[in-house]
Amino acid sequence: MTQTPTPAAAATDTADDGTAQIALQRHTDAKKAERKLGLLLVAPAVTIMLAVAAYPILYAFWLSLQKADLRRPDANEFVFLDNYVTVLSSSIWWTAFGVTMFITIVSAFLELVFGMILAIVMHRTIVGRGLVRTSALVPYSIVTVVAAFSWRFAWTSDLGYLTPSGAAPLTEFWPSIWIIILAEVWKTIPFMALLLMAGLALVPEDLLKAASMDGANAWKRFWAITVPLIKPAILVALLFRTLDAFRVFDNIFILTSGANETSSVSMVAYSNLIRGLNLGIGSTMAVLIFITTGIIAFLFIKAFGAAAPGSDSGGRK
Amino acid sequence: MQTETTQRKLMWWGVNILVLLYAFVPVVWIISLSLKDDATLNDGNYLPSSPSGESYAAIFSNPDFLRALANSIGICAIATFVAIVFGTMAAYAIARLDFPGKVTIVAVSLLISMFPQIALVTPLFKIETALGLFDTWPGLIIPYITFALPLAIYTLSAFFREIPWDLEKAAKMDGATPYQAFRQVITPLAMPGVFTTAILVFISCWNDFLFALSLTSTSNARTVPAAMSYFTGATTFEKPTGPIAAAAVVITVPLVIMVLLFQRRIVAGLTSGAVKG
Numbered sequence: 001m002t003q004t005p006t007p008a009a010a011a012t013d014t015a016d017d018g019t020a021q022i023a024l025q026r027h028t029d030a031k032k033a034e035r036k037l038g039l040l041l042v043a044p045a046v047t048i049m050l051a052v053a054a055y056p057i058l059y060a061f062w063l064s065l066q067k068a069d070l071r072r073p074d075a076n077e078f079v080f081l082d083n084y085v086t087v088l089s090s091s092i093w094w095t096a097f098g099v100t101m102f103i104t105i106v107s108a109f110l111e112l113v114f115g116m117i118l119a120i121v122m123h124r125t126i127v128g129r130g131l132v133r134t135s136a137l138v139p140y141s142i143v144t145v146v147a148a149f150s151w152r153f154a155w156t157s158d159l160g161y162l163t164p165s166g167a168a169p170l171t172e173f174w175p176s177i178w179i180i181i182l183a184e185v186w187k188t189i190p191f192m193a194l195l196l197m198a199g200l201a202l203v204p205e206d207l208l209k210a211a212s213m214d215g216a217n218a219w220k221r222f223w224a225i226t227v228p229l230i231k232p233a234i235l236v237a238l239l240f241r242t243l244d245a246f247r248v249f250d251n252i253f254i255l256t257s258g259a260n261e262t263s264s265v266s267m268v269a270y271s272n273l274i275r276g277l278n279l280g281i282g283s284t285m286a287v288l289i290f291i292t293t294g295i296i297a298f299l300f301i302k303a304f305g306a307a308a309p310g311s312d313s314g315g316r317k
Numbered sequence: 318m319q320t321e322t323t324q325r326k327l328m329w330w331g332v333n334i335l336v337l338l339y340a341f342v343p344v345v346w347i348i349s350l351s352l353k354d355d356a357t358l359n360d361g362n363y364l365p366s367s368p369s370g371e372s373y374a375a376i377f378s379n380p381d382f383l384r385a386l387a388n389s390i391g392i393c394a395i396a397t398f399v400a401i402v403f404g405t406m407a408a409y410a411i412a413r414l415d416f417p418g419k420v421t422i423v424a425v426s427l428l429i430s431m432f433p434q435i436a437l438v439t440p441l442f443k444i445e446t447a448l449g450l451f452d453t454w455p456g457l458i459i460p461y462i463t464f465a466l467p468l469a470i471y472t473l474s475a476f477f478r479e480i481p482w483d484l485e486k487a488a489k490m491d492g493a494t495p496y497q498a499f500r501q502v503i504t505p506l507a508m509p510g511v512f513t514t515a516i517l518v519f520i521s522c523w524n525d526f527l528f529a530l531s532l533t534s535t536s537n538a539r540t541v542p543a544a545m546s547y548f549t550g551a552t553t554f555e556k557p558t559g560p561i562a563a564a565a566v567v568i569t570v571p572l573v574i575m576v577l578l579f580q581r582r583i584v585a586g587l588t589s590g591a592v593k594g
Contacts, residue, residue: 052441121333138577269439270530282439
Protein backbone atom coordinates (compact mmCIF):
# COMPACT_ATOMS: atom_id res chain seq x y z
CA MET A 1 0.00 0.00 0.00
CA THR A 2 2.94 2.28 0.61
CA GLN A 3 4.06 2.25 -3.00
CA THR A 4 1.68 1.42 -5.75
CA PRO A 5 3.65 1.25 -9.00
CA THR A 6 2.02 3.54 -11.50
CA PRO A 7 0.30 1.33 -14.02
CA ALA A 8 0.85 3.92 -16.74
CA ALA A 9 4.60 3.56 -16.44
CA ALA A 10 4.37 -0.20 -16.38
CA ALA A 11 2.11 -0.28 -19.38
CA THR A 12 4.26 1.95 -21.61
CA ASP A 13 6.80 -0.86 -21.64
CA THR A 14 4.47 -2.82 -23.85
CA ALA A 15 4.27 0.30 -26.05
CA ASP A 16 0.51 0.01 -26.30
CA ASP A 17 -1.29 3.25 -25.52
CA GLY A 18 -4.73 1.65 -25.47
CA THR A 19 -3.82 -0.86 -22.79
CA ALA A 20 -2.16 1.88 -20.74
CA GLN A 21 -5.34 3.93 -20.89
CA ILE A 22 -7.47 1.04 -19.73
CA ALA A 23 -5.03 0.11 -16.98
CA LEU A 24 -4.91 3.69 -15.76
CA GLN A 25 -8.68 3.90 -15.81
CA ARG A 26 -8.96 0.65 -13.84
CA HIS A 27 -6.41 1.86 -11.37
CA THR A 28 -8.26 5.12 -10.76
CA ASP A 29 -11.54 3.25 -10.40
CA ALA A 30 -10.01 0.84 -7.91
CA LYS A 31 -8.56 3.77 -5.96
CA LYS A 32 -11.95 5.46 -5.88
CA ALA A 33 -13.70 2.28 -4.78
CA GLU A 34 -11.10 1.75 -2.06
CA ARG A 35 -11.60 5.29 -0.76
CA LYS A 36 -15.33 4.90 -0.77
CA LEU A 37 -15.17 1.59 1.09
CA GLY A 38 -12.72 3.04 3.61
CA LEU A 39 -14.92 6.01 4.37
CA LEU A 40 -17.98 3.79 4.57
CA LEU A 41 -16.31 1.46 7.05
CA VAL A 42 -15.15 4.19 9.42
CA ALA A 43 -18.40 6.16 9.18
CA PRO A 44 -20.33 4.51 12.06
CA ALA A 45 -17.42 4.71 14.51
CA VAL A 46 -16.63 8.32 13.61
CA THR A 47 -20.27 9.35 13.77
CA ILE A 48 -20.68 7.92 17.27
CA MET A 49 -17.46 9.43 18.54
CA LEU A 50 -18.37 12.85 17.16
CA ALA A 51 -21.96 12.74 18.39
CA VAL A 52 -21.21 11.51 21.90
CA ALA A 53 -17.88 13.23 22.55
CA ALA A 54 -17.38 16.25 20.32
CA TYR A 55 -20.94 17.59 20.37
CA PRO A 56 -21.36 17.36 24.18
CA ILE A 57 -18.08 19.15 24.82
CA LEU A 58 -19.27 22.04 22.63
CA TYR A 59 -22.60 21.93 24.43
CA ALA A 60 -20.75 22.01 27.77
CA PHE A 61 -18.95 25.13 26.60
CA TRP A 62 -22.30 26.72 25.71
CA LEU A 63 -23.80 25.74 29.08
CA SER A 64 -20.79 27.15 30.89
CA LEU A 65 -21.74 30.61 29.62
CA GLN A 66 -25.19 30.36 31.18
CA LYS A 67 -26.70 30.58 34.60
CA ALA A 68 -28.10 27.08 34.25
CA ASP A 69 -29.34 26.02 37.67
CA LEU A 70 -31.78 23.11 37.56
CA ARG A 71 -33.35 24.17 40.87
CA ARG A 72 -34.31 27.51 39.33
CA PRO A 73 -34.96 26.81 35.64
CA ASP A 74 -36.75 30.16 35.17
CA ALA A 75 -33.69 32.15 36.17
CA ASN A 76 -31.69 30.79 33.22
CA GLU A 77 -29.83 33.56 31.45
CA PHE A 78 -26.71 34.21 29.44
CA VAL A 79 -23.99 35.35 31.83
CA PHE A 80 -20.95 35.18 29.54
CA LEU A 81 -17.82 34.50 31.65
CA ASP A 82 -19.39 34.99 35.09
CA ASN A 83 -19.23 31.27 35.86
CA TYR A 84 -15.53 31.23 35.06
CA VAL A 85 -14.94 34.13 37.43
CA THR A 86 -16.94 32.31 40.14
CA VAL A 87 -15.02 29.04 39.72
CA LEU A 88 -11.57 30.54 39.29
CA SER A 89 -11.98 32.72 42.36
CA SER A 90 -13.28 29.91 44.56
CA SER A 91 -10.93 28.30 47.03
CA ILE A 92 -12.77 24.95 46.67
CA TRP A 93 -11.74 24.75 43.02
CA TRP A 94 -8.10 25.62 43.67
CA THR A 95 -7.83 23.23 46.63
CA ALA A 96 -9.23 20.46 44.45
CA PHE A 97 -6.89 21.47 41.65
CA GLY A 98 -3.89 21.31 43.98
CA VAL A 99 -4.97 17.94 45.38
CA THR A 100 -5.47 16.53 41.87
CA MET A 101 -2.09 17.81 40.68
CA PHE A 102 -0.34 16.40 43.73
CA ILE A 103 -1.99 12.99 43.33
CA THR A 104 -1.28 12.99 39.58
CA ILE A 105 2.40 13.85 39.85
CA VAL A 106 3.21 11.62 42.83
CA SER A 107 1.31 8.60 41.50
CA ALA A 108 2.67 8.92 37.97
CA PHE A 109 6.20 9.06 39.42
CA LEU A 110 5.69 6.08 41.75
CA GLU A 111 4.01 4.08 39.00
CA LEU A 112 6.95 4.71 36.70
CA VAL A 113 9.46 3.53 39.32
CA PHE A 114 7.51 0.46 40.44
CA GLY A 115 6.25 -0.24 36.93
CA MET A 116 9.85 -0.32 35.72
CA ILE A 117 10.84 -2.66 38.53
CA LEU A 118 7.92 -4.98 37.76
CA ALA A 119 8.70 -4.83 34.03
CA ILE A 120 12.30 -5.83 34.68
CA VAL A 121 11.19 -8.67 36.95
CA MET A 122 8.74 -9.96 34.34
CA HIS A 123 11.35 -9.61 31.60
CA ARG A 124 14.33 -11.10 33.43
CA THR A 125 13.08 -13.64 35.94
CA ILE A 126 14.52 -17.09 35.29
CA VAL A 127 11.86 -18.98 37.24
CA GLY A 128 8.07 -18.85 37.14
CA ARG A 129 7.82 -16.24 34.41
CA GLY A 130 4.27 -17.21 33.44
CA LEU A 131 3.17 -17.10 37.06
CA VAL A 132 4.57 -13.61 37.60
CA ARG A 133 3.11 -12.22 34.37
CA THR A 134 -0.26 -13.73 35.15
CA SER A 135 -0.43 -12.44 38.72
CA ALA A 136 0.63 -8.99 37.59
CA LEU A 137 -2.57 -8.79 35.56
CA VAL A 138 -4.75 -9.26 38.65
CA PRO A 139 -4.72 -5.61 39.83
CA TYR A 140 -5.43 -4.52 36.25
CA SER A 141 -8.49 -6.73 35.92
CA ILE A 142 -10.06 -5.72 39.22
CA VAL A 143 -12.81 -3.11 39.15
CA THR A 144 -11.41 0.14 40.59
CA VAL A 145 -14.37 0.46 42.97
CA VAL A 146 -13.73 -3.03 44.34
CA ALA A 147 -10.06 -2.31 44.95
CA ALA A 148 -11.01 1.01 46.55
CA PHE A 149 -13.37 -0.76 48.96
CA SER A 150 -10.62 -3.23 49.82
CA TRP A 151 -8.30 -0.35 50.74
CA ARG A 152 -11.03 1.51 52.56
CA PHE A 153 -11.90 -1.48 54.75
CA ALA A 154 -8.22 -2.15 55.36
CA TRP A 155 -7.78 1.38 56.71
CA THR A 156 -10.99 1.55 58.77
CA SER A 157 -10.45 1.39 62.53
CA ASP A 158 -11.30 -1.95 64.22
CA LEU A 159 -12.19 -3.49 60.87
CA GLY A 160 -8.96 -3.26 58.96
CA TYR A 161 -5.80 -5.31 59.20
CA LEU A 162 -3.65 -2.29 58.35
CA THR A 163 -5.06 0.15 60.89
CA PRO A 164 -3.41 0.54 64.27
CA SER A 165 -6.06 0.46 67.01
CA GLY A 166 -7.71 3.80 67.64
CA ALA A 167 -6.44 5.39 64.44
CA ALA A 168 -8.75 6.59 61.67
CA PRO A 169 -6.46 7.58 58.79
CA LEU A 170 -9.30 8.23 56.36
CA THR A 171 -10.59 11.10 58.49
CA GLU A 172 -7.40 13.14 58.17
CA PHE A 173 -6.10 15.02 55.15
CA TRP A 174 -2.57 13.72 54.56
CA PRO A 175 -3.17 10.06 55.49
CA SER A 176 -6.20 10.12 53.16
CA ILE A 177 -4.17 11.54 50.29
CA TRP A 178 -1.47 8.89 50.69
CA ILE A 179 -4.05 6.11 50.83
CA ILE A 180 -5.66 7.46 47.64
CA ILE A 181 -2.23 7.45 45.99
CA LEU A 182 -1.62 3.90 47.25
CA ALA A 183 -4.89 2.75 45.71
CA GLU A 184 -4.13 4.48 42.39
CA VAL A 185 -0.59 3.16 42.20
CA TRP A 186 -1.52 -0.41 43.17
CA LYS A 187 -4.10 -0.60 40.42
CA THR A 188 -2.03 0.83 37.56
CA ILE A 189 1.50 -0.49 38.11
CA PRO A 190 0.73 -3.54 35.89
CA PHE A 191 -0.45 -1.39 32.97
CA MET A 192 2.68 0.72 33.22
CA ALA A 193 4.84 -2.40 33.55
CA LEU A 194 3.34 -4.00 30.45
CA LEU A 195 3.99 -0.93 28.32
CA LEU A 196 7.56 -0.73 29.61
CA MET A 197 8.10 -4.46 29.13
CA ALA A 198 7.18 -4.10 25.45
CA GLY A 199 9.96 -1.50 25.29
CA LEU A 200 12.43 -3.74 27.15
CA ALA A 201 11.90 -6.50 24.61
CA LEU A 202 13.34 -4.19 21.95
CA VAL A 203 16.67 -3.68 23.74
CA PRO A 204 19.26 -5.85 21.95
CA GLU A 205 20.74 -8.43 24.29
CA ASP A 206 24.15 -8.26 22.54
CA LEU A 207 24.52 -4.61 23.39
CA LEU A 208 23.99 -5.32 27.08
CA LYS A 209 26.46 -8.20 26.96
CA ALA A 210 29.09 -6.09 25.23
CA ALA A 211 28.69 -3.36 27.85
CA SER A 212 28.96 -5.97 30.56
CA MET A 213 32.26 -7.21 29.11
CA ASP A 214 33.51 -3.64 28.99
CA GLY A 215 32.98 -3.58 32.72
CA ALA A 216 29.70 -1.70 33.04
CA ASN A 217 27.72 -2.89 36.04
CA ALA A 218 23.97 -3.54 35.94
CA TRP A 219 23.10 -0.07 37.24
CA LYS A 220 25.24 1.61 34.62
CA ARG A 221 23.93 -0.61 31.82
CA PHE A 222 20.39 0.30 32.83
CA TRP A 223 20.98 4.05 32.68
CA ALA A 224 23.36 4.14 29.71
CA ILE A 225 21.70 1.60 27.41
CA THR A 226 18.24 0.51 28.48
CA VAL A 227 16.76 3.88 29.44
CA PRO A 228 17.79 5.78 26.28
CA LEU A 229 16.54 2.93 24.10
CA ILE A 230 13.14 2.60 25.74
CA LYS A 231 12.60 6.34 26.14
CA PRO A 232 9.68 6.36 23.67
CA ALA A 233 7.91 3.62 25.65
CA ILE A 234 8.52 5.52 28.91
CA LEU A 235 7.11 8.77 27.52
CA VAL A 236 4.00 7.17 26.06
CA ALA A 237 3.35 5.30 29.30
CA LEU A 238 3.86 8.45 31.35
CA LEU A 239 1.59 10.53 29.10
CA PHE A 240 -1.17 7.91 29.29
CA ARG A 241 -0.95 7.65 33.03
CA THR A 242 -0.66 11.37 33.75
CA LEU A 243 -3.83 12.11 31.81
CA ASP A 244 -5.52 9.12 33.41
CA ALA A 245 -4.47 10.08 36.94
CA PHE A 246 -5.70 13.62 36.39
CA ARG A 247 -9.27 12.32 36.08
CA VAL A 248 -9.06 10.44 39.41
CA PHE A 249 -12.60 9.95 40.73
CA ASP A 250 -13.52 6.36 41.68
CA ASN A 251 -10.90 5.93 44.39
CA ILE A 252 -11.63 9.27 46.07
CA PHE A 253 -15.39 8.75 45.92
CA ILE A 254 -15.14 5.39 47.70
CA LEU A 255 -12.25 6.17 50.07
CA THR A 256 -13.19 9.60 51.44
CA SER A 257 -16.18 10.92 49.42
CA GLY A 258 -14.11 14.08 49.21
CA ALA A 259 -14.22 14.70 52.96
CA ASN A 260 -11.51 16.86 54.56
CA GLU A 261 -10.79 18.69 51.30
CA THR A 262 -9.61 15.54 49.53
CA SER A 263 -11.83 16.18 46.48
CA SER A 264 -10.26 16.03 43.04
CA VAL A 265 -11.45 18.34 40.26
CA SER A 266 -13.62 15.54 38.90
CA MET A 267 -15.20 15.09 42.35
CA VAL A 268 -15.95 18.82 42.68
CA ALA A 269 -17.50 18.95 39.20
CA TYR A 270 -19.59 15.87 40.03
CA SER A 271 -20.81 17.38 43.30
CA ASN A 272 -21.86 20.57 41.56
CA LEU A 273 -23.79 18.64 38.97
CA ILE A 274 -25.49 15.82 40.86
CA ARG A 275 -25.67 17.17 44.39
CA GLY A 276 -25.94 20.87 43.53
CA LEU A 277 -27.78 20.47 40.21
CA ASN A 278 -25.85 23.50 39.01
CA LEU A 279 -25.24 22.84 35.32
CA GLY A 280 -23.60 26.20 34.64
CA ILE A 281 -20.89 25.83 37.27
CA GLY A 282 -20.55 22.07 36.59
CA SER A 283 -20.04 22.74 32.86
CA THR A 284 -17.53 25.48 33.59
CA MET A 285 -15.49 23.01 35.61
CA ALA A 286 -15.87 20.40 32.87
CA VAL A 287 -14.47 22.85 30.32
CA LEU A 288 -11.60 23.85 32.63
CA ILE A 289 -10.71 20.17 33.21
CA PHE A 290 -10.85 19.56 29.47
CA ILE A 291 -8.53 22.51 28.80
CA THR A 292 -6.09 21.42 31.53
CA THR A 293 -5.92 17.93 30.01
CA GLY A 294 -5.13 19.49 26.66
CA ILE A 295 -2.37 21.62 28.19
CA ILE A 296 -0.81 18.60 29.92
CA ALA A 297 -0.79 16.61 26.69
CA PHE A 298 0.62 19.57 24.76
CA LEU A 299 3.41 20.16 27.31
CA PHE A 300 4.34 16.49 27.24
CA ILE A 301 4.60 16.37 23.49
CA LYS A 302 6.44 19.70 23.33
CA ALA A 303 8.83 19.12 26.22
CA PHE A 304 9.74 15.51 25.61
CA GLY A 305 8.94 15.17 21.94
CA ALA A 306 6.79 12.20 22.85
CA ALA A 307 5.38 10.93 19.60
CA ALA A 308 1.70 10.21 20.00
CA PRO A 309 1.22 6.52 19.26
CA GLY A 310 -1.50 7.49 16.83
CA SER A 311 0.74 9.59 14.64
CA ASP A 312 3.19 6.74 14.52
CA SER A 313 0.74 4.03 13.55
CA GLY A 314 -0.99 6.37 11.12
CA GLY A 315 2.22 7.16 9.31
CA ARG A 316 3.22 3.54 9.06
CA LYS A 317 -0.13 2.39 7.69
CA MET B 318 28.69 -23.24 39.45
CA GLN B 319 25.82 -25.43 40.50
CA THR B 320 25.32 -23.54 43.74
CA GLU B 321 25.50 -20.22 41.92
CA THR B 322 22.53 -21.03 39.68
CA THR B 323 20.62 -22.41 42.66
CA GLN B 324 21.30 -19.19 44.48
CA ARG B 325 20.12 -17.10 41.57
CA LYS B 326 17.00 -19.21 41.28
CA LEU B 327 16.28 -18.75 44.96
CA MET B 328 16.83 -15.02 44.61
CA TRP B 329 14.33 -14.85 41.74
CA TRP B 330 11.82 -16.91 43.69
CA GLY B 331 12.12 -14.37 46.48
CA VAL B 332 11.44 -11.53 44.03
CA ASN B 333 8.53 -13.45 42.50
CA ILE B 334 6.96 -13.97 45.90
CA LEU B 335 7.08 -10.20 46.48
CA VAL B 336 5.20 -9.69 43.20
CA LEU B 337 2.61 -12.28 44.21
CA LEU B 338 2.13 -10.60 47.58
CA TYR B 339 1.73 -7.23 45.89
CA ALA B 340 -0.91 -8.59 43.52
CA PHE B 341 -2.90 -10.76 45.89
CA VAL B 342 -2.89 -9.21 49.39
CA PRO B 343 -5.74 -6.70 48.74
CA VAL B 344 -7.70 -9.32 46.78
CA VAL B 345 -7.47 -12.02 49.43
CA TRP B 346 -8.45 -9.40 52.01
CA ILE B 347 -11.73 -8.57 50.29
CA ILE B 348 -12.49 -12.29 49.83
CA SER B 349 -11.72 -12.89 53.49
CA LEU B 350 -14.02 -10.02 54.52
CA SER B 351 -16.82 -11.46 52.44
CA LEU B 352 -16.47 -14.76 54.32
CA LYS B 353 -16.40 -13.33 57.84
CA ASP B 354 -19.56 -13.65 59.91
CA ASP B 355 -21.07 -10.82 61.94
CA ALA B 356 -19.34 -11.84 65.17
CA THR B 357 -15.79 -11.78 63.76
CA LEU B 358 -16.21 -9.05 61.14
CA ASN B 359 -14.64 -6.37 63.29
CA ASP B 360 -11.81 -8.42 64.77
CA GLY B 361 -9.27 -6.83 62.44
CA ASN B 362 -7.76 -10.18 61.45
CA TYR B 363 -6.58 -10.67 57.91
CA LEU B 364 -8.16 -14.12 57.55
CA PRO B 365 -11.62 -15.25 58.73
CA SER B 366 -11.56 -17.51 61.77
CA SER B 367 -14.92 -19.15 61.04
CA PRO B 368 -15.81 -18.71 57.34
CA SER B 369 -19.51 -18.34 56.60
CA GLY B 370 -21.56 -17.68 53.48
CA GLU B 371 -24.08 -15.37 55.10
CA SER B 372 -22.93 -12.26 53.19
CA TYR B 373 -23.41 -14.09 49.90
CA ALA B 374 -26.84 -15.28 51.01
CA ALA B 375 -27.66 -11.65 51.84
CA ILE B 376 -26.69 -10.17 48.45
CA PHE B 377 -28.25 -12.95 46.39
CA SER B 378 -31.56 -12.37 48.15
CA ASN B 379 -31.29 -8.61 47.55
CA PRO B 380 -33.35 -7.70 44.43
CA ASP B 381 -31.40 -4.46 43.92
CA PHE B 382 -28.14 -6.37 43.67
CA LEU B 383 -29.55 -8.99 41.30
CA ARG B 384 -30.98 -6.24 39.13
CA ALA B 385 -27.62 -4.42 39.16
CA LEU B 386 -25.83 -7.61 38.18
CA ALA B 387 -28.21 -8.11 35.25
CA ASN B 388 -27.73 -4.45 34.27
CA SER B 389 -23.94 -4.77 34.38
CA ILE B 390 -23.86 -7.91 32.28
CA GLY B 391 -26.44 -6.72 29.74
CA ILE B 392 -25.13 -3.19 29.31
CA CYS B 393 -21.48 -4.21 29.05
CA ALA B 394 -22.24 -7.10 26.67
CA ILE B 395 -24.25 -4.90 24.29
CA ALA B 396 -21.75 -2.03 24.44
CA THR B 397 -18.86 -4.46 23.80
CA PHE B 398 -20.66 -6.07 20.87
CA VAL B 399 -21.47 -2.79 19.14
CA ALA B 400 -18.02 -1.34 19.80
CA ILE B 401 -16.37 -4.46 18.39
CA VAL B 402 -18.51 -4.48 15.24
CA PHE B 403 -17.93 -0.79 14.45
CA GLY B 404 -14.36 -0.96 15.72
CA THR B 405 -13.53 -3.93 13.48
CA MET B 406 -14.92 -2.13 10.42
CA ALA B 407 -12.95 1.02 11.19
CA ALA B 408 -9.77 -0.84 12.12
CA TYR B 409 -9.89 -2.89 8.93
CA ALA B 410 -10.20 0.30 6.89
CA ILE B 411 -7.36 1.96 8.80
CA ALA B 412 -5.05 -1.04 8.55
CA ARG B 413 -5.80 -2.05 4.97
CA LEU B 414 -7.31 0.70 2.87
CA ASP B 415 -6.07 4.01 1.59
CA PHE B 416 -8.53 6.85 2.08
CA PRO B 417 -8.39 10.52 3.07
CA GLY B 418 -8.63 11.56 6.71
CA LYS B 419 -7.12 8.37 8.08
CA VAL B 420 -4.58 10.11 10.30
CA THR B 421 -7.25 12.50 11.57
CA ILE B 422 -9.46 9.60 12.64
CA VAL B 423 -6.64 7.95 14.58
CA ALA B 424 -5.81 11.28 16.21
CA VAL B 425 -9.44 11.95 17.14
CA SER B 426 -9.89 8.53 18.71
CA LEU B 427 -6.65 9.00 20.63
CA LEU B 428 -7.99 12.33 21.86
CA ILE B 429 -11.23 10.73 23.01
CA SER B 430 -9.46 7.95 24.87
CA MET B 431 -7.64 10.64 26.86
CA PHE B 432 -10.80 12.65 27.43
CA PRO B 433 -11.67 13.40 31.05
CA GLN B 434 -15.02 11.58 31.32
CA ILE B 435 -16.29 14.11 33.83
CA ALA B 436 -16.23 16.74 31.07
CA LEU B 437 -18.90 14.70 29.28
CA VAL B 438 -21.01 13.90 32.32
CA THR B 439 -22.54 17.36 32.66
CA PRO B 440 -23.64 17.79 29.02
CA LEU B 441 -24.70 14.14 28.70
CA PHE B 442 -26.79 14.47 31.86
CA LYS B 443 -28.64 17.41 30.29
CA ILE B 444 -28.95 15.82 26.84
CA GLU B 445 -30.10 12.45 28.18
CA THR B 446 -32.69 14.05 30.46
CA ALA B 447 -34.07 15.94 27.45
CA LEU B 448 -34.14 12.82 25.25
CA GLY B 449 -35.57 10.54 27.93
CA LEU B 450 -32.43 8.38 27.93
CA PHE B 451 -31.50 9.21 31.51
CA ASP B 452 -31.59 6.16 33.79
CA THR B 453 -32.05 3.68 30.91
CA TRP B 454 -29.83 1.00 29.37
CA PRO B 455 -29.17 2.96 26.16
CA GLY B 456 -28.27 5.94 28.32
CA LEU B 457 -25.23 4.02 29.58
CA ILE B 458 -24.56 1.88 26.51
CA ILE B 459 -24.02 4.91 24.26
CA PRO B 460 -21.26 6.59 26.32
CA TYR B 461 -19.66 3.17 26.93
CA ILE B 462 -19.48 2.53 23.19
CA THR B 463 -17.95 5.96 22.66
CA PHE B 464 -15.15 5.36 25.14
CA ALA B 465 -14.68 1.76 24.01
CA LEU B 466 -14.32 2.61 20.31
CA PRO B 467 -10.88 4.27 20.50
CA LEU B 468 -9.55 1.30 22.47
CA ALA B 469 -11.10 -1.14 20.00
CA ILE B 470 -9.87 0.72 16.92
CA TYR B 471 -6.35 0.98 18.33
CA THR B 472 -5.93 -2.58 19.44
CA LEU B 473 -7.67 -4.08 16.40
CA SER B 474 -5.75 -2.09 13.83
CA ALA B 475 -2.51 -3.17 15.52
CA PHE B 476 -3.64 -6.79 15.27
CA PHE B 477 -4.84 -6.46 11.68
CA ARG B 478 -1.49 -5.08 10.57
CA GLU B 479 0.16 -8.31 11.66
CA ILE B 480 -2.10 -10.51 9.54
CA PRO B 481 -0.40 -11.89 6.38
CA TRP B 482 -3.00 -10.57 3.94
CA ASP B 483 -1.19 -12.11 0.95
CA LEU B 484 -2.72 -15.40 2.02
CA GLU B 485 -6.04 -14.03 0.83
CA LYS B 486 -4.62 -13.50 -2.64
CA ALA B 487 -3.05 -16.93 -2.59
CA ALA B 488 -6.36 -18.55 -1.69
CA LYS B 489 -8.08 -16.70 -4.55
CA MET B 490 -5.44 -17.94 -6.99
CA ASP B 491 -6.11 -21.45 -5.78
CA GLY B 492 -9.70 -20.93 -6.85
CA ALA B 493 -11.40 -19.71 -3.69
CA THR B 494 -14.17 -17.16 -4.09
CA PRO B 495 -13.61 -13.81 -2.32
CA TYR B 496 -16.12 -14.89 0.32
CA GLN B 497 -14.38 -18.23 0.87
CA ALA B 498 -11.01 -16.52 1.07
CA PHE B 499 -12.32 -14.16 3.70
CA ARG B 500 -14.30 -16.75 5.62
CA GLN B 501 -11.74 -19.55 5.64
CA VAL B 502 -8.41 -17.75 5.53
CA ILE B 503 -8.74 -14.28 7.01
CA THR B 504 -11.40 -14.81 9.67
CA PRO B 505 -9.49 -17.51 11.59
CA LEU B 506 -6.41 -15.28 11.55
CA ALA B 507 -8.32 -12.22 12.75
CA MET B 508 -10.45 -13.89 15.42
CA PRO B 509 -7.83 -14.02 18.22
CA GLY B 510 -7.29 -10.26 17.91
CA VAL B 511 -11.01 -9.53 17.87
CA PHE B 512 -11.55 -11.80 20.84
CA THR B 513 -8.75 -10.20 22.87
CA THR B 514 -10.03 -6.74 22.07
CA ALA B 515 -13.51 -7.78 23.16
CA ILE B 516 -12.11 -8.79 26.57
CA LEU B 517 -10.27 -5.48 26.96
CA VAL B 518 -13.35 -3.49 25.96
CA PHE B 519 -15.57 -5.51 28.28
CA ILE B 520 -13.18 -4.90 31.19
CA SER B 521 -13.21 -1.16 30.56
CA CYS B 522 -17.05 -1.07 30.53
CA TRP B 523 -17.29 -3.34 33.56
CA ASN B 524 -14.93 -1.01 35.42
CA ASP B 525 -16.89 2.20 34.81
CA PHE B 526 -18.19 4.00 37.85
CA LEU B 527 -18.61 7.68 36.96
CA PHE B 528 -21.20 7.29 34.18
CA ALA B 529 -23.06 4.59 36.08
CA LEU B 530 -23.26 6.90 39.07
CA SER B 531 -24.19 10.10 37.22
CA LEU B 532 -26.51 8.89 34.47
CA THR B 533 -28.77 6.68 36.58
CA SER B 534 -31.05 7.40 39.51
CA THR B 535 -32.77 4.09 40.26
CA SER B 536 -31.99 0.39 40.02
CA ASN B 537 -33.41 0.55 36.48
CA ALA B 538 -29.99 0.83 34.84
CA ARG B 539 -27.58 1.12 37.76
CA THR B 540 -24.62 -1.25 37.39
CA VAL B 541 -22.94 -3.13 40.24
CA PRO B 542 -20.09 -0.68 40.99
CA ALA B 543 -22.61 2.16 41.40
CA ALA B 544 -25.11 -0.02 43.26
CA MET B 545 -22.40 -1.08 45.73
CA SER B 546 -21.85 2.50 46.78
CA TYR B 547 -25.56 2.74 47.61
CA PHE B 548 -25.74 -0.45 49.70
CA THR B 549 -27.22 0.25 53.11
CA GLY B 550 -27.12 -1.89 56.21
CA ALA B 551 -29.77 -2.72 58.77
CA THR B 552 -29.77 0.92 59.81
CA THR B 553 -28.77 3.82 57.60
CA PHE B 554 -25.64 4.45 59.64
CA GLU B 555 -24.40 0.91 59.58
CA LYS B 556 -21.98 0.24 56.73
CA PRO B 557 -22.76 -3.20 55.32
CA THR B 558 -19.16 -4.34 55.01
CA GLY B 559 -19.94 -8.03 54.48
CA PRO B 560 -22.41 -7.60 51.60
CA ILE B 561 -20.22 -4.98 49.90
CA ALA B 562 -17.26 -7.36 50.09
CA ALA B 563 -19.38 -10.24 48.77
CA ALA B 564 -20.67 -8.13 45.86
CA ALA B 565 -17.09 -7.06 45.16
CA VAL B 566 -15.99 -10.68 44.96
CA VAL B 567 -18.93 -11.62 42.72
CA ILE B 568 -18.05 -9.00 40.10
CA THR B 569 -14.30 -9.60 40.38
CA VAL B 570 -13.90 -13.35 40.20
CA PRO B 571 -15.28 -13.96 36.68
CA LEU B 572 -13.08 -11.20 35.28
CA VAL B 573 -9.95 -12.37 37.04
CA ILE B 574 -10.51 -15.92 35.82
CA MET B 575 -11.00 -14.67 32.26
CA VAL B 576 -7.84 -12.58 32.43
CA LEU B 577 -5.81 -15.43 33.89
CA LEU B 578 -7.03 -17.82 31.18
CA PHE B 579 -6.15 -15.48 28.34
CA GLN B 580 -3.11 -13.88 29.97
CA ARG B 581 -0.80 -14.16 26.98
CA ARG B 582 -3.27 -12.64 24.53
CA ILE B 583 -4.22 -9.82 26.85
CA VAL B 584 -0.61 -8.81 27.34
CA ALA B 585 -0.23 -8.76 23.56
CA GLY B 586 -3.41 -6.71 23.19
CA LEU B 587 -2.53 -4.17 25.84
CA THR B 588 0.93 -3.52 24.49
CA SER B 589 0.37 -3.77 20.74
CA GLY B 590 -2.10 -0.90 20.64
CA ALA B 591 -0.01 1.44 22.71
CA VAL B 592 3.68 1.08 21.93
CA LYS B 593 5.06 0.13 18.61
CA GLY B 594 8.54 1.25 17.64
